[in-house]
Amino acid sequence: MTEKRWGLTIPLPGTVAEQRELIAELPGLGYTDVWSSEANAADAFTPLALASVWAPELRLGTAIVPVYTRGPATLAMSAATLAQAAPGRFALGIGTSSNVIVEKWNGIAFDEPYKRARDTLRFLHAALRGEKVTAKYDTFEIDGFVPAVVADPAPPVLLAALRPSMLRLAGREGDGAIVNWLGADDVPTVAKHVREGAASKGVSDPEVVARIFVLPGLDADTARGIGRRMIAAYMNVPVYRAFHEWLGRGEAFGPMWAAWEAGDRKGALAAIPDEVVDQLIVHGPAEKCREHIERYVDAGVTTPVIALTVDGDPAPMVRALAPR
Structure with missing residues (x-):
């Protein structure tokens, strides 16, 4: 390659x-x-x-x-x-x-x-x-x-x-x-x-x-809001949860997983840290x-x-x- x-x-x-x-x-x-x-x-x-x-x-x-x-x-x-x-x-x-x-x-x-x-x-x-x-x-x-x-x-x-x-x-x-x-x-x-x-x-x-x-x-707040919804949709699927536990994000995602399992979707989104969104979603000006x-x-x-x-x-x- x-x-x-x-x-x-x-x-x-x-x-x-x-x-x-x-x-x-x-x-x-x-x-x-x-x-x-x-x-x-x-x-x-x-x-x-x-x-x-x-x-x-x-x-x-x-x-x-x-x-x-x-x-x-x-x-x-x-x-x-x-x-x-x-x-x-x-x-x-x-x-x-x-x-x-x-x-x-x-x-x-x-x-x-x-x-x-x-x-x-x-x-x-x-x-x-x-x-x-x-x-x-x-x-x-x-x-x-x-x-x-x-x-x-x-x-x-x-x-x-x-x-x-x-x-x-x-x-x-x-x-x-x-x-x-x-x-x-x-x-x-x-x-x-x-x-x-x-x-x-x-x-x-x-x-x-x-x-x-x-x-x-997009501005950072808007991008992070969209990114949180995308992340939550995937990270509550077992294979992706296991992947990020292996990568070491178990502690960062723990509050989100707990809120999701409790049926608190709004709380789950809010629990995803900004720094995790910024790691997994590329956003900002094109350059x-x-x-x-x-x-x-x-x-x-x-x-x-x-x-x-x-x-x-x-x-x-x-x-x-x-x-x-």
Whole structure:
């Protein structure tokens, strides 16, 4: 990873179709990547398929596709199709997602997430190379899947990870890790486990993609108010709570968790300290935001991906946040 990368999450606020001109403008602004997500809005693949035509210079990535909500073969087919349409420009990011998305929204049991991620990585590496797969994994069994679409080159597969075992798995059996909801000062703690995993197969520079939440152009009080709502929505999900306990924020988040569990939503928001919001949410003037994002890169992130939160037309802030 020698090229300096600068990514943006798509689709941006608004409808996908109306973003054609802005996405086409991204390479000229200095953006190298666009990365999608998949929760309760757009699916992960359609925005990237459009971007592959609108801005053929951009690298495309999913961050992430849940490993539970598509069958393994369907996931492989979707990835191979997009990788064939954009040769050498697509990276597949997968992850376990959360019990909320998997169980509550999709009615699928959120069982053995580590094993499911590991098994999916192993299956995908074979299927995306075009191999016939007949295998019994711990969490699913494949009987005679023959991929009829095979991209050349096969896309790299990255794994979303939060804590040490999954981070090492991302480096050991994946092509790198995708992380989010961490501060710039947390990056060395996280990245070292990815590097440890990658070192076991002789790789010294695994990719580390970080989705970074950015609220530009707002005064501090407004940005922190929005940021508190975003943080509370995630930090009360078990996997993110465990992540921040591991990072050492148990004491800082303790009052928020206690108020939330007591049903006091207003009190929970108020209990999130300003300094924690400032660590996890990039806000302020565009130049200050760029400097904050660069801190993630200096700390070990190879691909920063801006997740932009704005009211109204996102184009002015997309342009203002372009790399200098």
